[in-house]
Structure formats: C-alpha cells, structure tokens
Amino acid sequence: MDNSDDFEPEVYNLVFHNNVCHVCKQTENLLRCSKCKTLVYCSKKHQKMDWKFHKEFCYAMTCVRNELRKDSIHTFEDFVEFRNSRGRYLKVVLNRELEPLEFIMCMSLRFCEICLAEDVQLDCPKCRNVFFCSEEHRNACIDHDKDCEELKLCMELTLSLFREGLGNTNFEVSEVPSSVQNLPNNILDLLALYDKNSVSCGHDLTQNILKLKCISPVASILYGLEKCGKLNNRLFHKNGLTIHIVGGDIYEMGLLWKEMCELIFHWITNLTELEYFIVGPELNHSGTTDKFTKQLCDNCKNRNVKVNCTFHTQLYHNIVNHLKKPDVVVCFNSGLHVNSMEFSTESSMEFPMESEKLPEHNWKDSIEFLVKKGVPLILTAYTLNEINDDIEELIEWNKDKKIEVSVKPHKNPFCDKKPLRDLYSQKEPIYYVNGYISVLNET
Ligand SMILES: [Zn+2]
Numbered sequence: 111m112d113n114s115d116d117f118e119p120e121v122y123n124l125v126f127h128n129n130v131c132h133v134c135k136q137t138e139n140l141l142r143c144s145k146c147k148t149l150v151y152c153s154k155k156h157q158k159m160d161w162k163f164h165k166e167f168c169y170a171m172t173c174v175r176n177e178l179r180k181d182s183i184h185t186f187e188d189f190v191e192f193r194n195s196r197g198r199y200l201k202v203v204l205n206r207e208l209e210p211l212e213f214i215m216c217m218s219l220r221f222c223e224i225c226l227a228e229d230v231q232l233d234c235p236k237c238r239n240v241f242f243c244s245e246e247h248r249n250a251c252i253d254h255d256k257d258c259e260e261l262k263l264c265m266e267l268t269l270s271l272f273r274e275g276l277g278n279t280n281f282e283v284s285e286v287p288s289s290v291q292n293l294p295n296n297i298l299d300l301l302a303l304y305d306k307n308s309v310s311c312g313h314d315l316t317q318n319i320l321k322l323k324c325i326s327p328v329a330s331i332l333y334g335l336e337k338c339g340k341l342n343n344r345l346f347h348k349n350g351l352t353i354h355i356v357g358g359d360i361y362e363m364g365l366l367w368k369e370m371c372e373l374i375f376h377w378i379t380n381l382t383e384l385e386y387f388i389v390g391p392e393l394n395h396s397g398t399t400d401k402f403t404k405q406l407c408d409n410c411k412n413r414n415v416k417v418n419c420t421f422h423t424q425l426y427h428n429i430v431n432h433l434k435k436p437d438v439v440v441c442f443n444s445g446l447h448v449n450s451m452e453f454s455t456e457s458s459m460e461f462p463m464e465s466e467k468l469p470e471h472n473w474k475d476s477i478e479f480l481v482k483k484g485v486p487l488i489l490t491a492y493t494l495n496e497i498n499d500d501i502e503e504l505i506e507w508n509k510d511k512k513i514e515v516s517v518k519p520h521k522n523p524f525c526d527k528k529p530l531r532d533l534y535s536q537k538e539p540i541y542y543v544n545g546y547i548s549v550l551n552e553t
C-alpha cells in the first residue's frame with residue numbers, strides 16, 4: 111500500500127476528509143499537519159510527498175489561524191460566521207480565489223459539537239465526522255446518534271468512489287417485466303427492476319451508488335408524472351414525450367443522456383419518441399445527441415424509438431420560445447428561492463460549500479416561464495425548507511397566474527442515495543440530491 115507512484119496529486123486532491131490520509135485515503139494512525147492543523151497523513155512519507163502541493167495553503171491557513179482569533183462564539187451561527195470570515199481572510203492572504211477543495215478544507219474545522227471548542231481530539235469512533243472536547247461532551251451529544259450512520263455512509267461512499275474511480279456506471283438498463291404496473295416504493299426496488307446485476311449485490315449502496323445517481327432524475331420525473339395522473343399503468347397519453355429540464359443540477363446530464371433515454375423507454379411502454387431539452391448556464395457544452403439513437407439497446411431499436419436530446423447553455427427565458435412545447439418541465443435542485451437573495455462577491459463566499467449547487471444566475475427572468483397551462487412543473491430540492499421556499503418564490507413571481515400545488519412537497523422516494531454533508535446546519539447535517547419533490551400546475 112506504500113507505492114508512492116500510485117498516488118497522483120491530480121487524483122488524491124479531488125477528495126478531502128478531516129480524518130483520512132490526504133494522499134492514500136486510509137484512516138488509521140493519522141498525523142495531523144502541526145502548522146495548519148487541517149490535513150492529516152498516515153506517514154511522514156505521505157506528508158513529504160504532498161508538501162509541495164500543500165505548502166502554499168498551509169502557510170496561508172496557519173497565518174489565518176494565528177491572526178484571526180475566535181472570541182465570542184456562543185452559538186452555531188457565531189461559529190459559521192467565524193468560519194466564513196476565515197474563508198474570506200484566507201482568500202486575502204492567498205491573494206486569489208480558493209480552489210473548491212480549499213473551500214472544503216477551510217470549512218471542515220474540527221470543533222466540539224457541544225461547546226464549539228476548536229481543534230478537539232476526540233472523534234466519534236463510528237463516523238469520524240464529528241468531534242468532542244471531552245468524554246463528558248461526547249456523552250451529552252445524544253442528538254448525534256440519528257445522523258451518525260448517515261455521516262459514516264457519506265464518508266465511506268466518498269472514499270469508495272475515490273478508490274474505484276469516479277468513472278463509468280456500466281449500466282445496462284434491462285427491460286422491466288410487463289407485470290409491473292406502477293413504480294415501486296423506493297429507488298432501490300426500482301433499480302432492482304432496471305438492473306439485473308444489482309440483484310446480485312443486494313441493496314449494497316457502494317456497489318450501486320453511481321447507478322442510483324443516474325436513475326434518480328428520471329425516476330423523479332416518472333414519479334412526478336404518475337403522481338399527477340399523467341402516467342397510468344406505464345402508459346403516457348400519447349406516443350411522444352417532450353421534457354424541458356431547466357437549470358439546477360444538470361451539469362452531468364450530458365454524460366447520462368443514453369441511460370436517461372433507456373430508463374424512460376423501458377418504463378413507458380407506449381412511447382416511441384422522446385425529446386429532452388436541457389437548458390441552463392450550468393451546462394458546460396451545447397449541442398445535440400439525436401444522431402446517437404443507434405446507441406440505444408436492441409429492444410429500443412426494434413421499437414423504432416426516436417430520441418432527441420439537446421443542450422442549451424442559455425438562460426431559459428432567452429430560448430424557451432425556440433424549443434418544442436414541453437409535456438413536462440422539470441427543475442432539479444434549482445434553488446429558485448435564491449432569486450430573492452442579494453448576490454455580491456462577498457456573499458457568494460458565505461456559501462462556499464454550496465457554490466457548486468447554487469445557480470450562478472438568479473432566476474428572476476426565467477421563473478415566469480417555468481409554469482405553463484396544462485404542463486406540470488416537477489420541482490426537486492435538497493431540503494424541505496428549500497422546496498417550500500422555491501414554491502413560495504414561484505408563486506410570488508407568477509402572481510397573474512393561478513398556480514396550484516398538485517403534489518405537495520414531500521420526501522422523494524427516488525432521491526439520490528449518497529448522503530451529502532451540509533456544514534451550515536447542525537440540525538440537519540445531511541442532505542440528498544432530489545431529496546424533496548413537488549408538482550405544480552397552472553389551472
Ligand atoms: Zn497515506
């Protein structure tokens with residue numbers, strides 16, 4: 111396990127965790143960098159190996175730690191504010207923007223869950239994700255038990271994805287037996303229908319996590335359509351389905367389009383034509399994949415299905431009139447409510463962990479185009495609060511229309527299964543992609 115050649119900085123620098131060797135990602139006998147107290151290593155050897163990459167951050171972080179003293183931290187909010195001011199100061203010292211990993215390093219302070227004392231030595235032995243200043247405070251933290259398992263899973267999945275490569279799902283979407291009429295109750299049972307190989311690994315998340323990530327968006331669409339009565343016994347009311355996916359979590363959809371098409375065709379038995387329009391500046395490319403129909407499985411080819419997926423990096427309101435009218439509009443984790451927030455260079459620093467998940471633009475101009483008469487709008491969000499805020503925002507900006515919440519916000523049975531850490535919330539430290547879902551309609 112100690113062949114230095116196996117650890118490339120471009121690879122190991124993709125993942126940071128408070129309690130794993132920054133180079134080889136093992137979790138035993140760790141030494142913490144005595145200067146910045148941020149990175150840990152399994153050995154002097156790995157520390158030395160990493161030094162030329164760590165050096166700049168280490169000096170800056172050490173300087174920030176020494177100069178920015180914490181006093182008056184009484185509440186978790188004080189603590190978050192302190193952490194943010196550290197992030198801002200770090201940027202000043204480095205005289206540049208922080209890399210995404212540096213953000214995370216800067217945010218991942220080890221502080222006592224109870225009294226918020228810093229640099230504490232006692233880790234939760236199970237999840238290694240929360241810290242205590244003393245046995246006494248560890249015993250006092252009964253709240254933690256409910257999150258411990260998820261936090262542990264969160265770390266394990268990150269590390270196993272890291273070890274096994276972040277690459278391909280190798281997901282061959284099987285035919286779903288015609289005896290199945292309705293969606294099952296959860297995403298794992300749905301995966302079992304779609305993927306014969308998943309059965310052999312049972313409900314083991316580490317084996318299936320990439321497939322679940324790929325299923326979650328499509329399953330959320332199918333679920334939304336079923337819930338609002340547009341999909342009955344796996345039949346859509348016509349042979350063509352046009353979907354607009356707008357903003358939010360669309361970054362990776364360019365890679366998943368083939369699976370996203372197969373999943374739909376194998377579920378909706380009468381469908382012969384499927385069009386996806388994926389729109390938003392979060393995409394890193396524009397273009398179309400209609401010529402790839404031939405990459406679909408033999409069953410799809412025999413059905414003579416047609417697909418057309420086009421990707422548009424514009425804002426929705428600038429392009430919506432040029433797109434074919436949708437049967438359904440979908441916003442995945444779009445953060446519509448961010449509309450009402452002030453954006454400034456300072457405040458974007460307040461959400462460093464979320465900088466990836468928040469849209470760069472605000473929704474002000476596009477939001478009124480999301481709801482159209484007779485076209486359901488499926489919304490997902492990370493948390494219940496967020497989806498409620500999204501809906502409120504949507505109604506606020508569409509005052510001239512009569513908008514009905516046809517499916518009330520609730521936990522999405524088809525949410526992604528990889529727990530994500532929310533360092534901004536002590537109460538709800540874990541969230542999920544597509545965690546909550548709701549369907550709206552203009553009546
Ligand atoms: Zn190591």
Ligand SMILES: [Zn+2]
Nearest residue numbers: 143145146168
């Ligand atoms: Zn250091």
Ligand SMILES: [Zn+2]
Nearest residue numbers: 222225243247
């Ligand atoms: Zn304490």
Ligand SMILES: [Zn+2]
Nearest residue numbers: 234236237258
């Ligand atoms: Zn724990």
Ligand SMILES: [Zn+2]
Nearest residue numbers: 372407409410
């Ligand atoms: Zn197929």
